[in-house]
Amino acid sequence: MLYQITFYEDRNFGGRSYDCSSDCADFSPYLSRCNSCRVESGCFMVYDRPNYMGNQYFMRRGEYPDYSRMGMFENIRSCRMIPMHRGQFRMRIYEREQFGGQMNEMMDDCDSIMDRYRMSDCQSCNVMDGHWLMYEQPHYRGRMMYMRPGEYRSFRDMGYSNMRWMSMRRIMDSC
Structure with a gap:
């Protein structure tokens, strides 16, 4: 493309x-x-x-x-x-830095990690498949961060020390 x-x-x-x-x-x-x-x-x-x-x-x-x-x-x-991604989407989100605390695996959009997983925060993640957008507020609102495949052990190290990531959306091939 x-x-x-x-x-x-x-x-x-x-x-x-x-x-x-x-x-x-x-x-x-x-x-x-x-x-x-x-x-x-x-x-x-x-x-x-x-x-x-x-x-x-x-x-x-x-x-x-x-x-x-x-x-x-x-x-x-x-x-x-x-890049366009037409395959499967998989991401593990963790409550704490360095993949600590509660862990949940996602394969689809999540408009509120608090409602779905009872997690108050997401401090690290492992994107196994696909490309994702993370939002600071539920329902895909507020500032966003692009996540491509890889391990993200600490969002603070990326310059997001005071951010809380509360919703996630897959970037589909419909661009």
């Missing part, structure tokens, strides 16, 4: 633009700022700091003329494409 996103310096697709079809750790060589974008195909995570750091936002096919009207940050500095 072809991935294509175009970033613009100004709101409403104005100013200089930068076409991107893969991961980009830093837009500064191409744009002085980024305040709108168009996703032609595929799905992307965008970040408000270089090197895939800071606040994250999930972008699927569509137009995003003004980030501030969407309630998100105003300037994008890096992006990561999300």
